[in-house]
Amino acid sequence: MKKVLVLGAAGMAGHMICEYLKTFTEKYKIYKICHNIKLDSESILLDIFDLDLLDTTIRMINPDVIINSIGILNKNAEDNPSKTIFINSYFPRYLEKKFKNTNVKLIHLSTDCVFSGDTGNYSETSETDGKDIYARTKILGEINNNKDLTVRTSIIGPELKNNGTGLFHWFMKQTNSIKGYSKVIWSGVTTLQLAKSLHDMIESNLTGLYNLAANKPISKYELLKIINVVFEKNIIIEDCKENYNNKSLISIRSDFPVNLPTYTEMIMELRDCMLKNKQLYEQYFCK
Incomplete structure (x- = not known):
């Protein structure tokens, strides 16, 4: 049985990763480190800036895999x-160096925002040309070696906090008509699909650098239309053709072939997962 430590276990990605991996009771023992709120009673609240305390905690857990979300x-x-x-x-590089000469595998989550979005179809070998501080700091944090793994992707999914900032959370809170950007192209996955892929x-x-992306990109407009139908929101979505941006990813690696579900299938699977765990997601289903 592998010990898996999830850092950021109450976040949008982290909590879904924990909830999915814990279903493999014979494969994984899940440990959770959270910053502000606990995912459950077994979670550890810890200030990630306190590296001494973090080191002590990780030594106590002695994980086989650390997922940095x-x-x-x-x-x-x-x-x-x-x-x-x-x-x-700094933090992902710190972890990489800390466990360099050990058997601990670090899996670090990166983003499509390392790219500018001027062209699209960015592969693992494409130049990372994002310009803002978020892009530049994520670029510097990507680890690429023959033991650890950086997964580049973009995600949508439910959040545990009421003041979430993600696209899915924002959309699910809407009641009036909204704009959907048909010139903004996206190739990400749901948080559930991310957990499955991890x-x-x-x-x-898998090691090195891997771009996790859907088989076929979609516009944010079309994506919102699918969420609208699957979650029966009945929101009027206006097709807005402003703000062209295409951060779509592709993978050119042949050692980990994937055939991901369609976006409709991914969103339906996400809905079913949320309904099964309704106690976590009451804010999205209460009328």
């Missing part, structure tokens, strides 16, 4: 540059 996102990155540099850049990556011992 901690990150400071766009707006917060601009407002808190010093914290952003520490969390997005399971496969752990099992196959």
Whole structure:
């Protein structure tokens, strides 16, 4: 049985990773480190800036795999540059060095925002040309070696906090008509699909840098239309053709072939998962 430690276990990605991996009771023992709120009674609350305490905690757990789902996102990155540099850049490099000569596998989550979005179809070997502080700090934090793994992707999914900032959370809180951007192209996955893919990556011992992306990109407009139908929101979505951006990813690696579900299938699977765990997601289903 592998011990898997998830850092950022109450976040949008982290909590779903924990909830999915814990279903493999004969494969994984899940340990959770959270910053502000606990995912459950077994979670450990810890200030990630306290590296001495973190080191002590990790030594006590003695994990086989560490999944780093901690990150400071766009707006917060601009407002808190010093914290952003520490969390997005220094911290994953610190973990990489800390466990370099051990059997601990580090899986670090990166983002499609390392690219500008000028062209799209970015592969693992494409130049990372993102310009803002979020992009630059995430670029610096990407680890690429023959033991650990960086997964580049973009995600949508439910959040545990009421003031979430992700696209899915925002959309589910809407009641009036909204704009959907048909010139903004996306190739990401749901948080549930990310968790499923991480399971496969752990099992196959994938290393290096990997772009996790849907088989076919979609516009944000079309994506919102699918969520609208699957979750029966009945929101009027206006097709807005402004703000062209294409951060779509592709993978050119042949050692980990994937055939992901369609976006409709991914969103339906996410809905079913949320309904099965309704106690976590009451904010999205209450009338």
